[in-house]
Amino acid sequence: MALKDKQLRILALFKKLTSVTGDPLPEGDRDDRLKSFPTLQRGHLFSCFNEIHLQESQHLYETLYGAKDFEDFMHLCEQARDIVNEGLFVYSVSVAVLHRDDCKGVTVPPIQEIFPDRFIPAETINLALKADKRRDDAAGGIVIPIQHTGNILDKEYHLAYFREDIEVNAHHWHWHLVYPASWRASVMGKTKDRKGELFCYMHQQMCARYDCERLSTGLQRMKPFHNFDEELEGYSAHLTSLVSGLNYGNRPEGLTMKDVPQVGVQDMIRWRERILDAIHTGHVHDVNNKEIPLDEEHGIDILGALIESSEDSQNKRFYGTLHNWGHVILAQAHDPDGRFKENPGVMDDTSTALRDPIFYRLHRFMDNIFQEYKHSLKPYDxxxxxxxxxxxxxxxxxxxxxxxxxxxxxxxxxxxxxxxxxxxxxxxxxxxxxxxxxxxxxxxxxxxxxxxxxxxxxxxxxxxxxxxxxxxxxxxxxxxxxxxxxxxxxxxxxxxxxxxxxxxxxxxxxxxxxxxxxxxxxxxxxxxxxxxxxxxxxxxxxxxxxxxxxxxxxxxxxxxxxxxxxxxxxxxxxxxxxxxxxxxxxxxxxxxxxxxxxxxxxxxxxxxxxxxxxxxxxxxxxxxxxx
Missing domain, CATH: 2.60.40.1520 (Hemocyanin, C-terminal domain)
Structure with a gap:
């Protein structure tokens, strides 16, 4: 099949996913490989930081990746579109497309066009929907100016041009497609070299860029997040999910991190201390309690995998998932136990997280842990x-x-x-x-x-x-x-x-x-x-x-x-x-x-x-x- 034809068939999978209607494909009509889906229902927000969502997406993209040829792959994708959660579908199909050899040369469409509601304020989307309803059938394209999400009463508003930049947020989404936390080289047959170190470095660079922008606009460099009981700054994204119909959660100023059903704040504190102990002793313990040295060549890569935490973590049960669950807990600070059935905030999603000022403070906190390790190495001579x-x-x-x-x-x-x-x-x-x-x-x-x-x-x-x-x-x-x-x-x-x-x-x-x-x-x-x-x-x-x-x-x-x-x-x-x-x-x-x-x-x-x-x-x- 010509590459252009493959591209058109894959593009069709991603069209108008915010408007998917109808009942899921009956289980009896499904391919046997898809009968275990879904766990995460359609209409809910998917998060590749949430360990439960991540496991389900891993199962799906590994199933899609294992399809015997392109036609079999498309058959599975087309059925999955009628079965699984919308966000989980896009993430999993994207990971599979990006890595299958028979999809080489195919480009996944930009996430900002698949789910524009993750990038464009609800006020603007509303104006667009109204303008579309009023349109004359003979009229051409309609152009709507974007609405601003705050004002100068909030000092962080001065950085909105950076945090809410569409392509910056799309980059973060795409990076996590290329380097999924759940990537198993043993299953996928491809090793992601120095993935843990790259996780550390790419996020460190985003924090450095953010501080450069802060100084450019007359603000102080950010204060790292460091105490799990500290009061958090407020943030309102002005985004509404067209998949769920709910606003992304707003975080009023003064909230703190609270336990969520899957993990507690004490777990985060315990994981941080164990990671710092590993840095100070110069080694981590793997699942067999064997000491793995944090040497100059591999130490930062091991720590990056530990902190994210990815499938490459030496001992996830002991060192935990500081990064991923940190995102989830912060995203649910306004409704931690789910009693109000609120959507999580933007920190729950790789395509929206960079909008929130706490993203950079959280990653500076993690970068400071990496720097603690770097301080243990001798300076360059x-x-x-x-x-x-x-x-x-x-x-x-x-x-x-x-x-x-x-x-x-x-x-x-x-x-x-x-x-x-x-x-x-x-x-x-x-x-x-x-x-x-x-x-x-x-x-x-x-x-x-x-x-x-x-x-x-x-x-x-x-x-x-x-x-x-x-x-x-x-x-x-x-x-x-x-x-x-x-x-x-x-x-x-x-x-x-x-x-x-x-x-x-x-x-x-x-x-x-x-x-x-x-x-x-x-x-x-x-x-x-x-x-x-x-x-x-x-x-x-x-x-x-x-x-x-x-x-x-x-x-x-x-x-x-x-x-x-x-x-x-x-x-x-x-x-x-x-x-x-x-x-x-x-x-x-x-x-x-x-x-x-x-x-x-x-x-x-x-x-x-x-x-x-x-x-x-x-x-x-x-x-x-x-x-």
Missing amino acids: RHDLEFPGIRIQNVTVKARVENIVNTFMKEDELELSHGINLKGSVRVKYEHIDHEPYKYHIEVDNTTGAVKNATVRIFLAPKYDELGNRLVLDNQRGLFIELDKFHTEIPPGKSSIDRLSSESSVTLSHTPTFDELQRGEGVDDDKTEFCSCGWPEHMLIPRGNSRGMAFQLFVMLTDWEHDNVGGQGGTSLCVDAVSYCGAKDEKYPDKRAMGFPFDRTITARNPTMFKTHNMHFSDVVIQFNGH
């Missing part, structure tokens, strides 16, 4: 950092004005009619932050007399804190966001390296829309799940401020011959966002720790180490031209 014979002489950012990058608000539109049963096209018009295109110009001197292969590592961090004080490097290192990482050859003598911002190894430049996929655009035999995974390009750099905010650009060249894994050199499929998403069915293409060289403590003595010739700090200004 000159031998770890140097690249003998390679000197960076200068780095400039080439934009309209050198070393000044402008950001601004840009209009975009989201089509609703593929996810909602409308008579015709209705689009929501919204704004997102964006930046002017620029490139890095790196001047290098290679005195070795031979061509050298190098890994170029580019990071950015604010230069000053919220009080205008110069950030000490060890404090600043937690704010460094990765902008790019790539391989290049450096000829003998003096030369330069030029790299466009649009070529970033972190970002995804474009996600094909439903309409584009129906027209056959973006359908490619070389595409894999990783082609749709990545941070949105328009959010590559922080917003900055109207006066021009001072940042430091850090560029480092390391020896690619030491960094390279298994001979990979950028020839793998879909490595456009490799920093956050890895490479298709291969090892993470960098032997160094993720975030190197800022992943370890920089002591009072150690800053002199960060004066090696293969590094360079440059002052860069980011200026926001908007409102």
Whole structure:
């Protein structure tokens, strides 16, 4: 079957799922492989943080993945659509499509078009439904402006452009499709290399980006969540689920974490203490009580799997599920025992969680646990950092004005009619932050007399804190966001390296829309799940401020011959966002720790180490031209 035909058949599975009606397929008419479904009824919100939901979705996507051929796969999917919960169906089918070899090149439609009610405020959806009812049959598409979800009385409102960015939330959803917590390599036949470390690093980077945005808007860096009995800030998402008919739960200010039916707050406290004990003793205990060392090579990966917790956890029964149940408990803070039958809040779902300020504080709390482990490792010395014979002489950012990058608000539109049963096209018009295109110009001197292969590592961090004080490097290192990482050859003598911002190894430049996929655009035999995974390009750099905010650009060249894994050199499929998403069915293409060289403590003595010739700090200004 032609790839375009496969794409069209799979697209049909995802259409208008918010409007599914009718009774589930009778059990007697079902394929035997689907007779154990459903447990989670249709019309309820699915959460891949909830262990019970996660187990059911695992069962489904493993069943779909095991279909003998594409026709058998489609047969199972089409029956499952008439049986299982809507959200669970989308999650499970997406995971299966993204990983089946006979679906290579097929793109899962964007989650924001499948379930637009997870991204667009209820007020806007309501206006769209009314406009669609009033439409003249001869009329063309309708465009509705998005409604704002708060005002300046809430200081966090200033960050709504970041937290409620549609593609940022879609990235988080898609990352968890590529790296499901329930992934079993023994069943799926594919290993997710360094999955625990990548969980740690990707979320750490989101927190660092959030703090950069806070400083850009004049706010303090966030205070980590750290006490399980502390009062929580309030949040209202203004989202209503069209699947359940209920609002996503609002959290009034002053609530605290409470026990939910499946897990208690004391469990969370116990799990945290056990994980910290493992860090302080330098090992974890597996299910057979064998000591597994938290060594430099594998320690962070083991801890990431423990904290999430994924199927790779060494001992889930003992170390628990700190991350996943943390999301669920916070999402149910307004109705912990379910007595009011309220929907959970947005923290319950990977496609909505980033909207809530508590998401970043929770992940900073977890990152602080990871940092506790990193503090136990010796700081990098000159031998770890140097690249003998390679000197960076200068780095400039080439934009309209050198070393000044402008950001601004840009209009975009989201089509609703593929996810909602409308008579015709209705689009929501919204704004997102964006930046002017620029490139890095790196001047290098290679005195070795031979061509050298190098890994170029580019990071950015604010230069000053919220009080205008110069950030000490060890404090600043937690704010460094990765902008790019790539391989290049450096000829003998003096030369330069030029790299466009649009070529970033972190970002995804474009996600094909439903309409584009129906027209056959973006359908490619070389595409894999990783082609749709990545941070949105328009959010590559922080917003900055109207006066021009001072940042430091850090560029480092390391020896690619030491960094390279298994001979990979950028020839793998879909490595456009490799920093956050890895490479298709291969090892993470960098032997160094993720975030190197800022992943370890920089002591009072150690800053002199960060004066090696293969590094360079440059002052860069980011200026926001908007409102």
